[in-house]
Amino acid sequence: MTFEVGQSAQVTKRFDQQAVGQFAELSEDFNPVHLDEEYAKNTQFGGTIVHGMLVSSLISGLLGYKMPGQGTIYLGQNLSFKRPVYVGDQVTAIVTIAHIRDDKPIATVKTQVVDQHGKVCVDGEAVVLLPK
Amino acid sequence: MTFEVGQSAQVTKRFDQQAVGQFAELSEDFNPVHLDEEYAKNTQFGGTIVHGMLVSSLISGLLGYKMPGQGTIYLGQNLSFKRPVYVGDQVTAIVTIAHIRDDKPIATVKTQVVDQHGKVCVDGEAVVLLPK
Numbered sequence: 001m002t003f004e005v006g007q008s009a010q011v012t013k014r015f016d017q018q019a020v021g022q023f024a025e026l027s028e029d030f031n032p033v034h035l036d037e038e039y040a041k042n043t044q045f046g047g048t049i050v051h052g053m054l055v056s057s058l059i060s061g062l063l064g065y066k067m068p069g070q071g072t073i074y075l076g077q078n079l080s081f082k083r084p085v086y087v088g089d090q091v092t093a094i095v096t097i098a099h100i101r102d103d104k105p106i107a108t109v110k111t112q113v114v115d116q117h118g119k120v121c122v123d124g125e126a127v128v129l130l131p132k
Numbered sequence: 133m134t135f136e137v138g139q140s141a142q143v144t145k146r147f148d149q150q151a152v153g154q155f156a157e158l159s160e161d162f163n164p165v166h167l168d169e170e171y172a173k174n175t176q177f178g179g180t181i182v183h184g185m186l187v188s189s190l191i192s193g194l195l196g197y198k199m200p201g202q203g204t205i206y207l208g209q210n211l212s213f214k215r216p217v218y219v220g221d222q223v224t225a226i227v228t229i230a231h232i233r234d235d236k237p238i239a240t241v242k243t244q245v246v247d248q249h250g251k252v253c254v255d256g257e258a259v260v261l262l263p264k
Contacts, residue, residue, distance in 0.1 A: 013160065019158055023158055026158075027190060028193040029189070029196050030193075030197055031196040031201075032202070051192060051196075052206050059185075060184065060185040061159040061160040061161035071175075074184050074213050075212070076210070076212045077209075077210075077213075078208070078211075079209045080207070080208045081208060081209075
């Protein structure tokens with residue numbers, strides 16, 4: 001397969017309270033800011049928010065399943081959690097190849113998740129070994 | 133609450149094929165290396181592996197729910213995927229406060245996930261705003 005700088009993929013998804021509950025079980029992160037609307041109302045967020053790592057999992061999904069896709073080896077990921085994603089928000093994850101090394105099939109990929117207002121919620125960069 | 137450098141928490145967990153399947157749905161990462169034993173056998177891994185982001189979710193769980201715990205705000209996370217975690221492996225995630233800023237209640241936390249052989253599978257660092 002051939003890959004080039006600028007190549008991109010995206011996915012849009014809404015995480016509902018059930019999805020957040022499932023992720024709480026998987027991650028053992030039962031922080032009530034994700035699960036308890038009454039509790040979350042009285043925090044600075046004002047409502048239940050999706051786990052940042054669940055939001056970011058869409059990036060992993062794009063890299064491993066869409067672009068570069070099957071055979072990609074995930075080497076690293078930097079994540080900066082810029083804004084909360086509220087339960088029920090519609091988010092779009094976007095991955096774009098930013099750089100490919102000359103000596104090895106290793107790419108740096110710009111990775112972002114934006115909400116329905118176009119605001120960046122998760123910003124970062126992945127490093128992947130490209131599939132053959 | 134008071135926090136200090138060296139403070140630590142850990143959790144041990146085994147991700148079975150069902151958990152990996154659930155995470156595939158949540159993340160929309162249906163890469164067969166995570167789901168299809170026959171396919172995975174013929175990859176360099178030789179068997180199904182847990183999504184790196186699912187393994188790393190244990191770090192998020194520790195930070196948000198155990199140490200520093202409720203009220204922590206997750207600002208950022210660097211992840212380096214060093215070795216695969218196989219479905220059924222027993223992994224231990226460990227978070228340790230490495231630095232606390234003098235001017236703000238912001239901590240850098242060393243974050244690692246090791247497998248049952250003591251090998252580091254995920255290495256990295258989180259930045260969090262400590263709870264009041």
